[in-house]
Amino acid sequence: MKPQHVLLALSCALAMPLATARDNTGTAQQAHFAATSAHYKQLLAGPVPNVAELTLFANLLPKGADLHHHYSGAIYVETYLDWAAALGYCIYRVSDAGLGIERFKVETQPQAMSEAKKAVCASIDQVRADNGFYRELLTRWSDKDYDNHVHDQPPPDKQFFDTFGYFGAVSDYNYNLALKHLKARAQAENLGYMETMLRGGPSLRNVPDYSPMLDTLPAEATAEQVEDALIRSFVFLRNDPGTQQSIADYLKVHEDAAQGVDDGSFRLRFLAYVSRNSAPSVVFSSLYTSFVAATRSPLVVGVNIVGPENGIVAMRDYSLHMKMFAFLKRQFPQVKLAMHAGELVLGMVPPEGLRSHIREAVTVAGADRIGHGIDIAHESEAVELLALMKQRPVTVEVNLTSNAFILGVKDEAHPVKLYARHGVPFVLSTDDPGVSRNNLSQEYLLYATRYKPDYARLKQLSYDSVRYSFLPANLKQEEITRLDRRFAEFEARIAGLPRAPR
Incomplete structure (x- = not known):
């Protein structure tokens, strides 16, 4: 056998395992795709989808990008309250036109409040200790539980956009x-x-x-x-x-x-x-x-x-x-x-x-x-x-x-x-x-x-x-x-x- 033929045969022999590995990988990926498709299809089958299993599927599913995302509207209320506490802010329990205050609004200068305002402005610890007030605050700063008390709230579009006026004071914390x-x-x-x-x-x-x-x-x-x-x-x-x-x-x-x-x-x-x-x-x-x-x-x-x-x-x-x-x-x-x-x-x-x-x-x-x-x-x-x-x-x-x-x-x-x-x-x-x-x-x-x-x-x-x-x-x-x-x-x-x- 001529030297160049020996080299060609050797290179082919070396390449075969790699090609086989690639083929095996591709075959495995195709099998996994088919199995995933079949599993997902089964979860959707029937008169009612298997929502619990589909929830797990959706949570695990890779997502490429979230392209429509507002930073301030992405933070949950619970996190905003953590930041308000770190800043030493308080939140008004009542609305009073004479004092110029509104219930659930954040006071960003508590050190400059009058005694009348101090009496009705709750610290974040006090907010969290009052379960009724806290739960109602969640419904004002977000859409939480809206359907359960729709008649006590403004129309949905106003409710949604009004939330930004509540947490906006702390949204730029860090x-x-x-x-x-x-x-x-x-x-x-x-x-x-x-x-x-x-x-x-x-x-x-x-x-x-x-x-x-x-x-x-x-x-x-x-x-x-x-x-x-x-x-x-x-x-x-x-x-x-x-x-x-x-x-x-x-x-x-x-x-x-x-x-x-x-x-x-x-x-x-x-x-x-x-x-x-x-x-x-x-x-x-x-x-x-x-x-x-x-x-x-x-x-x-x-x-x-x-x-x-x-x-x-x-x-x-x-x-x-x-x-x-x-x-x-x-x-x-x-x-x-x-x-x-x-x-x-x-x-x-x-x-x-x-x-x-x-x-x-x-x-x-x-x-x-x-x-x-x-x-x-x-x-x-x-x-x-x-x-x-x-x-x-x-x-x-x-x-x-x-x-x-x-x-x-x-x-x-x-x-x-x-x-x-x-x-x-x-x-x-x-x-x-x-x-x-x-x-x-x-x-x-x-x-x-x-x-x-x-x-x-x-x-x-x-x-x-x-x-x-x-x-x-x-x-x-x-x-x-x-x-x-x-x-x-x-x-x-x-x-x-x-x-x-x-």
């Missing part, structure tokens, strides 16, 4: 500590990546040389007038030293908050955001600082707009807000947009209020993702809009728990199957898990029990949450590689479980 707390909770349910909204972009209010440019626009302003006002406002903000310093300070807060959070099994990024229920000049300044922040730090991967979409200002200025996004997108085309849009139902606003919000977010603002998207069936030319969302694509962030609570939309009334039928990508997310007292595992469980997808579809949703994240391509690939490993481990584990009795 961002780094809080994010590590959220990380630990995420890892406990096998979640690898999170995009959260920590703080809104800094804004300017009542600045004589700036505010009138947008605030004095007439309701019937022409496109040219709007464009001129946006250009002048943009130039002012770009050249204003105070605004530029506020952006630097904003980024420093995020950098400090993120210290030590990322590791080999978890990654965190931020979305800057603006509130939609302020004067036009305030919204635009906050939007400008958010866009700039997203161009200056890899930690800030996109921009959002938040707040009750049915608010008077939000409805009145919706089209103007979309034009603001479009204008800034032209200045900063690399910035990604995930926008709350269509978080409305018939009756919450007049019918015409349901016809254009998702469309304008997509076609005017240039949204990459839509948060909620509930009113899609009421949009003008909805079929054409769905086709456009599929083609671009524009991903919908589906929040089953908050949609059911705030809007009363669930089961077959929810448009998630409508999006799926039209090929529009969607992902599952939590929204405000502290307020809703849920987590991402619960969202997967709800999706599974309500709509009964097969296991392959459930797995795809986990991968899609990474694919439609705003991470750069290299980090996205890292997350997918991690997810591959985690799913291989999960499926091997499920394949080894005892089968449920038939």
Whole structure:
């Protein structure tokens, strides 16, 4: 045998065990996937799904990302009370207009209280010692037990958004500590990546040389007038030293908050955001600082707009807000947009209020993702809009728990199957898990029990949450590689479980 033939034979012999090992690994993974699919299918079979077993399945299931996540609404009340205790704050037991106090509100300056206020402001230890007051506080600072005493509470949407006014005073206690707390909770349910909204972009209010440019626009302003006002406002903000310093300070807060959070099994990024229920000049300044922040730090991967979409200002200025996004997108085309849009139902606003919000977010603002998207069936030319969302694509962030609570939309009334039928990508997310007292595992469980997808579809949703994240391509690939490993481990584990009795 010639020397080169000997070398070829030797190399083939050495390669055979490796190839066999790879084949065996692939065969084992296929078997584990099949066993996991069969196990999951069995849990869904019958007139009533096996919810207890499915809960275990959902908790163990690897989740790629939570892409619609509000930091302050993610912290549970019990943790906020721990922080209030550490800060030495107290909480008012009563409302008294004369004293200017409201029951369940936090007093952040107890050392400066009058004797009258001290008499009705409970320390956190006193709050916890009074079981009746404590339990009622939980129902004011979150949606806990709402259905058990619905007639004693405000309407669901107001109840939900009012909670932020209670715990807001302690939400910035220690961002780094809080994010590590959220990380630990995420890892406990096998979640690898999170995009959260920590703080809104800094804004300017009542600045004589700036505010009138947008605030004095007439309701019937022409496109040219709007464009001129946006250009002048943009130039002012770009050249204003105070605004530029506020952006630097904003980024420093995020950098400090993120210290030590990322590791080999978890990654965190931020979305800057603006509130939609302020004067036009305030919204635009906050939007400008958010866009700039997203161009200056890899930690800030996109921009959002938040707040009750049915608010008077939000409805009145919706089209103007979309034009603001479009204008800034032209200045900063690399910035990604995930926008709350269509978080409305018939009756919450007049019918015409349901016809254009998702469309304008997509076609005017240039949204990459839509948060909620509930009113899609009421949009003008909805079929054409769905086709456009599929083609671009524009991903919908589906929040089953908050949609059911705030809007009363669930089961077959929810448009998630409508999006799926039209090929529009969607992902599952939590929204405000502290307020809703849920987590991402619960969202997967709800999706599974309500709509009964097969296991392959459930797995795809986990991968899609990474694919439609705003991470750069290299980090996205890292997350997918991690997810591959985690799913291989999960499926091997499920394949080894005892089968449920038939």
